[in-house]
Amino acid sequence: MIRWNADQLALGEGIAQWCEELSSGHLEGDAEGAFPWDKWKLIQRSGILGLPFDEQWGGLGQDLLTTMHVLERLGTGCRDGGLNFSVATHLVGVGVPLQRFGSPELKARHLPGICSGETIGAHAISETESGSDALAMRTTATREGDDFVLRGGKSFITNGPVADVFVVYARTHPSSGPLSITAFVVERDTPGLVIGPPVATMGLRTAPLSELHFDDCRIPASAVIGRVGSGFLVLDHVMKWEILCSFVISTGQMRHRLDRCVEYAKERVQFGSPIGSYQSISHKLVEMSIGLDTARKWLYDTAVRLTRGENVTRDIAVSKLLASESNLSSALAAVQIFGGSGYLAEYGLEKDLRDAVAGPIYSGTSEIQRNRVAAMLGL
Structure with a gap:
């Protein structure tokens, strides 16, 4: 059990003070499906975007x-x-790899904007054809003198329509091994980078999604993050942070949902008794609580092991499975507990459910995570 110190608790309370204003109009925002620029300005003012980055770049210098x-x-x-x-x-897709692997020049150019939120970041990994098989990506980066020329396309780019800077993974060697991939920083106004229009989604609608196309997109060799051929190493680091940071947010959502459902189960009376007195409801709440506690334990225990430099390949896979699938089952249970009201948009629970559906898909599908654990069992 982690015991947070006074400074950590103060940081948590600090962001909590912004949440009412950040939440205002969230139902209307979901229906509109547009990036909430006004809320992003609040996020900038809150300071949360600088959390894990060095103070020299305007960050807060906090640990994982x-x-x-x-x-x-x-x-x-x-x-x-x-x-x-x-x-x-924004935090893990661009800021984390730049801080860990970026050259001094790349850090100086991009990290201050990432920390302040003046620059919005996105990362481009997935492609329509390769899907979960990242090593099968077809986007190429060909060395031409002092430059690399990107050709190909990427799909499912969160923040794509609004991002100012992208971390793009491309093939720099024709082989299919881990050393064939390189990570690059590509700025929005680079000639040859074509950003597709926003794509409508089932959930997470205020996080704009688009495709990227690279039509002889020329970038300097200095835009390489790390070394040529080290892209898979960069990606592995990013995915660990992405799973831990994205899905710990989900546990916060699960906590709010559970508290709301418990309160409702005590107040809502059917057949003369609060619905929480019936096992069919109370057991759902118990499962929501167990799912939350288990997901949190795995995420934080994995983070502790990661900071110690231990091998967390299995831990990351299990954490992602538990957090994403528990969040989805929790969101479905909440709709069922609220009954007809849960189906109505005005209660926000059906929105939670649509948002949660994405969890078992992004950052490596549940099937990929199970394959990874199976492989470590020798299967």
Whole structure:
């Protein structure tokens, strides 16, 4: 059990104070399906975007566990799931790899904007054809003198329509091995980068999604993050942070949902008794509580092991499975507990359910995570 110190608790309380304003109009925002620029300005003012980054870039210099604690409080208090997802993508998709692997020049150019939120970040990994098989990506980066030329396209780019800077993974060697991929920083106004229009989605609608196309997109060799051929190493680091940070937000959402459902189960009377007195309802609440506690334990225990430098391949896979699937089952149970009201948009529970459906898909599908655990069992 982690015991947060006074500074960590203060940071959590600090973001909680912004959440009522961040949540205002979230139902209307979901229906509109547009990026909430006014809420992003509040996110900038809150300081949350600088959490894990060095103070020299305008960050707060906090460790992974503290960052997760504050993000969990964001999930608990902010009802705009798409905005929460945009925040996590911005932090881990661009800022984390730049700080860990970027050259001094790349850090100086981009991290101050990432920390302040003046620059919005996105990362481009997935492609329509390769799907979960990242090593099968077809986007290429060909060396031409002092430049690389990107050709191909990426799909499912969260923050794509509004991002100012992208971390793009592309093939720099024709082989299919881990050393064939390189990570690059690509700025929005780079000639040859074509950003597709926003794509309508089932949930997380305020986190805008688009495709990217690279039509002889020329970038300097200095835009390489790390070294040529080290993209898979960069991606592995990013995915660990992405799973821990994105899904700890989900546990915050699960906490809010559970508290709301318990309160409703005590107040809602049917057949002369509160519905919480019936096992069919109370058992759902118990499962929601167990799912929340289990997901939180795995996420935070994995983060502790990661900071110690231990191998967390299995831990990350199990954490992602538990958190994403528990969040989805929790959201469905909440709709069922509220009954007809849960089906109405005005209660926000059906929105939670639509948002939760994405969890078992992004950051490596549940099937991929189970395959990974199976492989470590020798299967």
